Amino acid sequence: MTGTIPDGAPGAQPAPSDAAEGLERYAPLVDDVDAFLAACERPLPRVAWANPLRGDPEVTARRILARCPEATPVPWWPHAYRLPDGVMPGNWLEFMLGLIHVQEEATLWPAALVGAAPGDRVLDLCAAPGNKTALIAAQMGDRGLLVANEKNRGRLSQLRFNLERLGVTCAAVSNVDGRRLPAGAPRDFDHALVDAPCSCEGTTRKLRRRAAPADGQGGEDTAPAEVREARTPTRPTRPRRSAETTPGFRKAIQAIQIGLLRKAIARVRPGGTVIYATCTYAPEENERVLHAIDPAVAAIEPLTAPPGAPLAPGVRSWGGVEFRSDVVHAARFWPHHHDTGGFFVARLRVL
Amino acid sequence: MRVSESFELHPGADALLAWIGEHFGVPLAVFAGHRVWRKIPSATLWIAAAGVEPVAGLPYEVVGIRLQRNDASFGQVSNAFVRRFLNGATRHVLDLDGDALERFLVGDPGALEPAPRNGYYVVRAAGEALGRGRVHDGVLHSELPKEERRSARAAAAG
Numbered sequence: 001m002t003g004t005i006p007d008g009a010p011g012a013q014p015a016p017s018d019a020a021e022g023l024e025r026y027a028p029l030v031d032d033v034d035a036f037l038a039a040c041e042r043p044l045p046r047v048a049w050a051n052p053l054r055g056d057p058e059v060t061a062r063r064i065l066a067r068c069p070e071a072t073p074v075p076w077w078p079h080a081y082r083l084p085d086g087v088m089p090g091n092w093l094e095f096m097l098g099l100i101h102v103q104e105e106a107t108l109w110p111a112a113l114v115g116a117a118p119g120d121r122v123l124d125l126c127a128a129p130g131n132k133t134a135l136i137a138a139q140m141g142d143r144g145l146l147v148a149n150e151k152n153r154g155r156l157s158q159l160r161f162n163l164e165r166l167g168v169t170c171a172a173v174s175n176v177d178g179r180r181l182p183a184g185a186p187r188d189f190d191h192a193l194v195d196a197p198c199s200c201e202g203t204t205r206k207l208r209r210r211a212a213p214a215d216g217q218g219g220e221d222t223a224p225a226e227v228r229e230a231r232t233p234t235r236p237t238r239p240r241r242s243a244e245t246t247p248g249f250r251k252a253i254q255a256i257q258i259g260l261l262r263k264a265i266a267r268v269r270p271g272g273t274v275i276y277a278t279c280t281y282a283p284e285e286n287e288r289v290l291h292a293i294d295p296a297v298a299a300i301e302p303l304t305a306p307p308g309a310p311l312a313p314g315v316r317s318w319g320g321v322e323f324r325s326d327v328v329h330a331a332r333f334w335p336h337h338h339d340t341g342g343f344f345v346a347r348l349r350v351l
Numbered sequence: 352m353r354v355s356e357s358f359e360l361h362p363g364a365d366a367l368l369a370w371i372g373e374h375f376g377v378p379l380a381v382f383a384g385h386r387v388w389r390k391i392p393s394a395t396l397w398i399a400a401a402g403v404e405p406v407a408g409l410p411y412e413v414v415g416i417r418l419q420r421n422d423a424s425f426g427q428v429s430n431a432f433v434r435r436f437l438n439g440a441t442r443h444v445l446d447l448d449g450d451a452l453e454r455f456l457v458g459d460p461g462a463l464e465p466a467p468r469n470g471y472y473v474v475r476a477a478g479e480a481l482g483r484g485r486v487h488d489g490v491l492h493s494e495l496p497k498e499e500r501r502s503a504r505a506a507a508a509g
């Protein structure tokens with residue numbers, strides 16, 4: 001999962017003295033602060049899942065296990081396997097052929113929550129590089145309409161590369177600012193996903209690319225970034241020290257997140273669902289964003305935890321602001337609970 | 352119908368899919384539930400699920416996956432199309448293993464015995480379509496893109 005600083009965000013602000021200090025602001029929300037901070041320092045495991053749009057996923061699952069017998073099944077996504085550190089699935093022929101996709105485990109869940117079915121119409125408003133788009137297409141059995149929108153032109157090629165490699169035909173890629181969708185357009189989607197740009201604090205465990213080309217052949221590695229990342233062994237990055245955790249950034253990004261969520265809700269039919277997700281712990285970018293939605297427009301639904309993956313509820317208040325009461329139905333993934341990246345997700349039912 | 356300003360349903364879709372079905376020996380049912388779109392003005396052809404249609408305010412850059420680079424030729428289908436739709440090819444298909452497979456994956460031309468007729472082929476290994484090959488004078492030329500050949504080299508290296 002990657003986020004980007006959107007246009008309109010403030011420029012460089014004084015960085016916090018230490019990013020860990022930044023994460024410590026969440027101590028009141030965490031059951032075990034030491035375990036949380038320690039987990040943020042460990043490498044982030046990846047998951048390879050068999051692409052059901054390309055052949056028999058049982059057969060592909062066997063190929064994953066033949067490549068990596070130590071891989072262990074993810075209990076809540078079919079034919080998905082957790083890979084041990086150091087495994088480079090981007091080098092596997094199965095990856096090149098689109099038989100598998102590779103991503104971080106916690107990011108499977110928002111897509112699972114979309115609950116799309118064959119023939120549905122789904123809007124993925126912030127889609128690049130397409131990890132969740134691909135999962136939604138798999139849920140749809142590649143039938144229906146899946147609009148994969150991405151504002152950042154530079155990230156379109158990764159999105160296109162992944163969808164084409166995985167053989168997704170139900171997707172159409174667009175390149176607009178999700179906040180600028182026309183007002184009064186028809187409510188023509190059954191579901192929407194807003195996997196919003198954010199401060200990405202939950203990705204401090206994210207992968208880092210090796211300096212040398214992964215194939216040892218020398219020369220520049222021209223493969224798309226997704227391939228390069230999947231080829232790269234896991235190791236933790238230093239927590240980010242950047243403008244992305246300053247109050248100014250949070251305020252700007254929050255306005256963007258609220259704008260995106262409102263537009264998505266406006267495009268979904270009554271009774272349809274909107275998933276809001278970020279990879280940050282910041283309540284300003286999570287519960288506060290949900291709080292900006294009129295409860296008469298969309299209700300936040302309770303979620304059932306995936307087997308073996310404990311969830312923490314959304315927080316009711318932060319920074320002196322009390323949020324709408326149903327934010328507790330949102331879910332937080334903490335890295336020390338299930339060895340994932342940090343993640344926030346909520347499902348809204350459009351009224 | 353136009354998906355956006357830049358796509359229109361391809362008027363020659365039926366003829367093209369019939370030709371592909373015949374050439375590679377796949378039943379037309381393989382393409383059921385899909386439609387072929389032509390991008391304007393580039394004339395690249397795209398195949399997308401039948402549910403793909405225009406929506407307000409979201410002009411499309413791409414629909415589904417690329418079928419061909421242009422609407423004039425026959426046979427030069429994209430690698431993505433080969434993998435998604437032509438796994439079950441029964442004609443113009445080459446099942447490779449060993450050195451011939453290795454050469455195809457890394458992009459080295461290789462002579463085949465007996466020499467197949469000239470033309471485009473689905474190249475398969477262990478029942479899996481790998482991509483498009485072109486046979487000329489008994490030599491198979493890989494038409495995998497460069498980055499994929501590179502991935503294949505990496506895969507071969509373990």
Ligand SMILES: C[S@@+](CC[C@H](N)C(=O)[O-])C[C@H]1O[C@@H](n2cnc3c(N)ncnc32)[C@H](O)[C@@H]1O
Binds near residue numbers: 004127129176256
């Ligand atoms: C967290 S990432 C999405 C990850 C993606 N859903 C996946 O699973 O692979 C957020 C994306 O939103 C894009 N974005 C930022 N601002 C946007 C906007 N106003 N409209 C649409 N997309 C936007 C970013 O460029 C980034 O690619």
